[in-house]
Amino acid sequence: MTDLLNKMGPHDMGGDDAGPIDIVDHGMSHWEKHANAVRMTVSGKKLATLDEMRRACEDMGARYYDLSYFERLTEALVVVLREKNFFTEEKFNNQMIEVRERFDVPIIALPDDHDHDGKPIQEDETGEGPNDHQIMNLAIQDLLQENNLITANDIRKTIEKFDEDYPNRGQKVVVRAWTDDQFKSQLLEDANLAIEDMGIDLEHAARIIVVENTDTIHNIIVCTLCSCYPRVLMGQPPTWYKSRSYRSRVVNDPRSVLSEFGIILPSSISVRTHDSNADMRYMVLPKRPEGTENWSHSKLESIISRDALVGVSIPNIEENNREYNG
């Protein structure tokens, strides 16, 4: 076990004892997508660095565990933007009040026979209006827009990219590597160059390392200190990737973590655990299953789950892999 005296704080959880992993990806609600877009836009425009936001999260002490992932990031963003004098505490609090008033409208009961062509009405939220952290993000957005530092369009575009552009890029890269040996060598040597050569814009957002699964090596990716993940290549990380159990346990007990995801590996296959703890981001290149020799690219893509690119699933021709759903 780790010497507790050395621990930097609650975020430094590699090797901690923790319970089983909830392996279902619970996706993101709209306010979380908005919170993420505000954060990515702020860092993309270099108004604040992700390093500053991480540090502000780490400084929360025990509160780190009281907050959900996006609640934590939201509060950290407010701290950093105030430190950098983008707004004062008073100005921010007043803006929160103004945003809250905007939502202060009477709730109208829908008539009983109201339906959407027979489809169930989907409520994204509880129906009780925006939560405090959503209001914080809207207030941040307002104040930065007021100073022409960001636009509503920046936020909208970022949400769209995370929903539509980023999620399925990794699968395309894998299929290209499965079908083009020269590309594969380039990918393993210098992933950014190879991927951008395919016409995928990585937006200078990350240095990517691709690690290859072989007959004797299985790779698995984690970020113990926060939740670093190749977002421009794979979209948002799944809920479990950000969980305390996954982050704590993969580094010292990867085989039992893998078994919770349904993968039992013989000892003849060595497990390489990659902690994405600094500036590089990782994607696993899974092994191409036998029996797929004449498959089309789109059919090959269909058996590569997002989880396989993190190393907790193995492409398989017998069963349909879970579809990525954001």
Place this chain on the structure above:
Amino acid sequence: MVNSNFSSYTPVLNNLFSIGDQVETYQSAPPGHRRTPAYIRGKRGVIERICGTFRNPEELAYGFDGLPMRVLYRVTFKQVDVWSDYSGSNQDTLELEIYEHWLKHPS
């Protein structure tokens, strides 16, 4: 076709360690934002690759410019060297990114 003369990795001119070198991480606990997790401090590994030079995240975290740039290495550790009670295979490894100022030649 990719131009193999160009690399997306920032060229490194004065790296203290080379690929294959045995290294040891510093066993220290300075306060502040650090990118070397507690569990890997004071452990021995081997340089797997040189990732390039980056602005120092430990300075960026406090609003400074992070200069001078720091060399970042990918270091491979044997699981059994990191956790005395590791229950998997002796061949299992852990790989982390460690900044040069966190590394020394094994004592």
